[in-house]
Amino acid sequence: MRWMWIDRIIAFEPRRSLTAIKCVSLAESHLHDHFSADTDRPAAPVMPTSLIIEGMAQTAGILVGSVNRFREKVVLAKIVRAVLDQDVLPGQTIRYTALIDRLDGAGASTTGTVERLDHAKQDGRWDAIGAVDLLFSHVDRNLAGVTFPEANFVFSDNFRTLVESAGIPFDAPT
């Protein structure tokens, strides 16, 4: 079981872009501690920035993996840039759009935008709240010469369900 940080893929252009959404919910227990109440102030549940970056990594990782129908082990190698200007609160929705910048046998670089929909505003508008650019490695072809298990431990179980529900071909054995 992988901890999934996107709920649904809503747009896909092969080898080019992928868009996914994440509905942030107060049912996610980690929000109860981020940040919990203390003696001076009430609880302030906010989606952790690290998990927003992971959401983009999953979005962009699926885009990069889809190029070779998920047969490559695509692993996040480097956060090239991460800028997030505003918080995301429970009840709001995040939209991640990832674009492939460069791609070759060794890996890929992606650029990505993070947007937020505040349902309370009832205007249906997505506000840009940040950018996350990433570098992925095809780990079986890493320059360090390190070897990894044969089974594709990256794109397993939940990823397959998510990818196939969006109609994206998935070949990798899990």
Place this chain on the structure above:
Amino acid sequence: MLMTRDQIYEQVRDVLADALGADEDEITPTASLTADLRAESIDFLDIVFRLEKAFSTPDRPFKISPGELFPENLMENPEWVQSGRFTPAGLAMLKERMPHVDFAGFDADVNKVAALITVDAIAKFVERKLNAAA
């Protein structure tokens, strides 16, 4: 129009500053990417992508092939590497395939070969490729 050596060096310096998060004053011609600028193996992929982007033009793509900047799978060939050291044939191969690198003082230790790649070596590599394509 061909770029001058200085123009190439300046662009290489910008690429390395962005890829490695290094200060510009750290990026001197003789600075080693791994030993001085703290580059890890994955940073080389980032640097290759950024060089391709920085030096490509609409009518002349700048594409770096696998192993072109730094030969791959060196350790797997006993003709080149034995007991952690390059053989004479291995050293000759390195010098032929990495003409952008200065091997003076290199003691054939495979663990030290990555440190030979300096800022100047990257600039020379780019300059050779651009001149070959011109």
